[in-house]
Amino acid sequence: MTATETGGEAPAPAATAPLLEIDHLQVLFPVRAGMLGRTRAHVHAVDDVTINLTEGETLGLVGESGCGKTTLARTVLRLTKPTGGHLRFRGNDITALGQRDLRPFRAEVQMVFQDPQASLNPRKRVGQIISAGLALRGMPEKDRPARVRELLAQVGLSPEHVNRFPHEFSGGQRQRVGVARALAAEPRLIVLDEPVSALDVSIQAQVVNLLDDLQDRLGLSYIFVAHDLSVVRHVSDRIAVMYLGKIVEVSPAEALYSRPIHPYTEALLDSVPIPDAERARRARKPVQGDPPSATAPPPGCRFAGRCPHATDVCRRVEPPLVAYPGGHLAACHHPRNVSAEDLAAAVISPSSPASSGDSLPGSEAAL
Amino acid sequence: MALLDIDHLRVSFRTEGGTVQAVDDVSFSLEPGEILGIVGESGSGKSVTAMTIMGLTRSPNASFAGRITLTGPDGATTDLLAASNHQLESIRGARVAMIFQDPMTALNPVHRVGDQIAEQIRAHEPVGKRAATARAVDLLRRVGIPRPDERARSFPHEFSGGMRQRVMIAMTLSCSPQVLIADEPTTALDVTIQAQILAEIEDLRAETGVGVLLITHDLGVIAEVADRVAVMYAGRVVEQGDLRTMFTDPLHPYTWGLLGSVPRIDKDRPGRLPTIPGAPPSLQNTPKGCHFAPRCPHRFERCGEVPPLEAADATAPGHLDRCWLALDTKRKVRIVNGTIGLPAASPAGADTAGVR
Numbered sequence: 190m191t192a193t194e195t196g197g198e199a200p201a202p203a204a205t206a207p208l209l210e211i212d213h214l215q216v217l218f219p220v221r222a223g224m225l226g227r228t229r230a231h232v233h234a235v236d237d238v239t240i241n242l243t244e245g246e247t248l249g250l251v252g253e254s255g256c257g258k259t260t261l262a263r264t265v266l267r268l269t270k271p272t273g274g275h276l277r278f279r280g281n282d283i284t285a286l287g288q289r290d291l292r293p294f295r296a297e298v299q300m301v302f303q304d305p306q307a308s309l310n311p312r313k314r315v316g317q318i319i320s321a322g323l324a325l326r327g328m329p330e331k332d333r334p335a336r337v338r339e340l341l342a343q344v345g346l347s348p349e350h351v352n353r354f355p356h357e358f359s360g361g362q363r364q365r366v367g368v369a370r371a372l373a374a375e376p377r378l379i380v381l382d383e384p385v386s387a388l389d390v391s392i393q394a395q396v397v398n399l400l401d402d403l404q405d406r407l408g409l410s411y412i413f414v415a416h417d418l419s420v421v422r423h424v425s426d427r428i429a430v431m432y433l434g435k436i437v438e439v440s441p442a443e444a445l446y447s448r449p450i451h452p453y454t455e456a457l458l459d460s461v462p463i464p465d466a467e468r469a470r471r472a473r474k475p476v477q478g479d480p481p482s483a484t485a486p487p488p489g490c491r492f493a494g495r496c497p498h499a500t501d502v503c504r505r506v507e508p509p510l511v512a513y514p515g516g517h518l519a520a521c522h523h524p525r526n527v528s529a530e531d532l533a534a535a536v537i538s539p540s541s542p543a544s545s546g547d548s549l550p551g552s553e554a555a556l
Numbered sequence: 557m558a559l560l561d562i563d564h565l566r567v568s569f570r571t572e573g574g575t576v577q578a579v580d581d582v583s584f585s586l587e588p589g590e591i592l593g594i595v596g597e598s599g600s601g602k603s604v605t606a607m608t609i610m611g612l613t614r615s616p617n618a619s620f621a622g623r624i625t626l627t628g629p630d631g632a633t634t635d636l637l638a639a640s641n642h643q644l645e646s647i648r649g650a651r652v653a654m655i656f657q658d659p660m661t662a663l664n665p666v667h668r669v670g671d672q673i674a675e676q677i678r679a680h681e682p683v684g685k686r687a688a689t690a691r692a693v694d695l696l697r698r699v700g701i702p703r704p705d706e707r708a709r710s711f712p713h714e715f716s717g718g719m720r721q722r723v724m725i726a727m728t729l730s731c732s733p734q735v736l737i738a739d740e741p742t743t744a745l746d747v748t749i750q751a752q753i754l755a756e757i758e759d760l761r762a763e764t765g766v767g768v769l770l771i772t773h774d775l776g777v778i779a780e781v782a783d784r785v786a787v788m789y790a791g792r793v794v795e796q797g798d799l800r801t802m803f804t805d806p807l808h809p810y811t812w813g814l815l816g817s818v819p820r821i822d823k824d825r826p827g828r829l830p831t832i833p834g835a836p837p838s839l840q841n842t843p844k845g846c847h848f849a850p851r852c853p854h855r856f857e858r859c860g861e862v863p864p865l866e867a868a869d870a871t872a873p874g875h876l877d878r879c880w881l882a883l884d885t886k887r888k889v890r891i892v893n894g895t896i897g898l899p900a901a902s903p904a905g906a907d908t909a910g911v912r
Contacts, residue, residue: 462776
């Protein structure tokens with residue numbers, strides 16, 4: 190597990206080529222209305238997002254509902270077709286591949302869903318569910334039962350559970366079945382969409398530890414989508430914060446919490462209730478209002494309407510994603526927690542959206 | 557006399573698979589202007605307790621024991637468990653109100669929110685439709701909904717999740733209740749919106765002196781707003797005390813486990829999260845004695861008997877717990893890697909010494 194420089198900074202040498210490159214990815218959903226079903230508008234679910242994932246890395250993806258984190262995760266799996274930009278897996282462009290050509294990629298990238306109850310077929314036995322992934326890998330039928338038992342043991346379930354139905358398990362155990370199913374295809378990358386948020390706290394910790402162990406043992410890469418900032422911090426090497434379809438900040442996990450640069454990140458962290466009677470009861474200053482509509486995102490910075498530091502420029506010019514020292518990127522005209530040296534070393538990242546402005550924070554043009 | 561007093565409440569349901577003892581001898585009380593947090597995982601009985609207070613669990617297959625006493629402003633008491641359905645109807649919404657986790661399912665999707673609030677007012681007070689609607693608009697303004705006169709004519713689906721929860725709060729406020737039961741009121745909301753709603757509940761308590769029963773699984777939410785906390789596990793209250801004590805001097809192993817297994821953004825991250833081994837028991841077949849014993853690394857012979865909920869430390873009479881371990885032992889064994897937590901396994905026989 191290594192935290193690395195954010196993608197797009199420099200052409201990486203082949204040895205450390207990213208596992209996954211998300212390159213100016215855009216996903217628009219048409220909003221149809223009227224009798225003829227004409228497209229009236231688009232929901233900008235993912236709007237020009239660029240980020241790379243290195244082998245063995247865990248990338249946390251956080252943001253509030255509607256920020257596009259789940260759409261981004263589903264697009265990485267090509268469950269949703271992007272409307273713009275590129276997706277590359279191990280250097281191969283998979284943006285426009287058809288279903289048949291995607292087959293080999295499907296085994297390499299697996300997903301674990303939020304609700305294990307809804308994502309496991311209730312009529313199939315656990316053994317059958319897990320075997321499906323083995324079939325995808327082309328394993329002969331006679332070898333599958335033994336491998337299913339191995340996988341069950343690997344996720345901490347008893348191999349005797351192979352003939353049970355999903356409803357015979359508790360929530361935590363069902364999520365373990367979901368993980369075993371993902372592992373069956375021997376993936377390199379697992380996209381985890383809110384994998385523990387439906388579980389009780391004491392069970393959450395068990396599943397998080399399991400995911401940690403599996404990563405260490407199998408060298409997996411994870412994209413961990415969650416709204417719970419404490420869980421994300423625990424599992425991630427690097428974290429991307431999304432707001433209304435855009436990445437507003439990317440940072441190595443610790444730096445995001447100790448030194449948030451974007452006011453939205455700061456507001457998010459400030460809103461997390463801390464289970465400590467001594468610490469809580471601070472003067473809470475919750476961000477006011479709701480996120481604006483993704484069908485007609487405001488020009489300029491999308492957070493400007495709720496941001497306590499917003500000025501005129503924020504409402505006019507979309508802030509570019511700026512790379513600060515230490516692999517910390519943020520898209521804000523008025524960055525927080527940055528020193529003069531940080532500002533001097535800052536450059537506009539090539540990951541920056543095409544529609545964004547081209548002046549660095551603190552420069553004449555930005556004021 | 558407390559505002560709301562729950563006394564040895566037991567609730568069980570007959571099901572095809574046998575009897576489910578959902579609430580097993582639960583006692584606590586709520587004072588006016590107090591926020592009592594009830595924490596527990598799914599199946600701990602926290603929601604059944606709340607719904608029983610509201611009389612929402614009554615069914616031919618449910619059986620109840622104990623008393624739920626509500627004291628009115630005039631000092632008159634009512635046993636909500638023994639009250640007739642008719643009596644309950646006049647209490648529900650008027651004197652005891654409830655906010656649910658999912659405001660979308662709690663609001664009627666085909667009626668305008670202003671009308672729904674007005675209907676609630678008119679169900680309990682003899683006021684005209686116009687006056688009730690005007691009050692509904694005032695209530696919406698009070699809970700921070702912008703352009704309330706316009707928004708009163710909107711349908712629930714036209715609101716965001718946070719705004720919908722504000723509508724629910726406005727509705728509960730309509731009859732100035734004495735008790736507000738909030739069952740996971742912020743669980744379905746984003747963190748920034750959660751902070752707004754919690755602030756709203758606190759303001760409300762300060763303004764109206766309503767007693768709030770806040771049910772949640774989130775210890776962070778509890779730490780932010782509760783005055784006192786009761787921890788429930790498998791149908792029982794296992795520990796109860798004021799907020800600070802519960803976080804600094806927890807005495808039940810389950811509470812240690814809960815506190816230990818939550819990842820924290822304000823501390824260094826541990827290599828592995830401490831966990832509570834195993835899973836909560838089935839309520840159809842709970843273990844004899846202490847319900848937590850099968851998962852507890854500190855269990856010993858005595859745990860086959862049900863421990864009483866009582867104060868372990870004579871100097872803190874308000875701090876109750878249900879555990880047989882001796883106080884000194886507890887204070888010694890609850891520290892794992894420098895913080896409070898439940899060790900994965902206990903050194904054999906090391907902590908059976910010193911029974912309370």
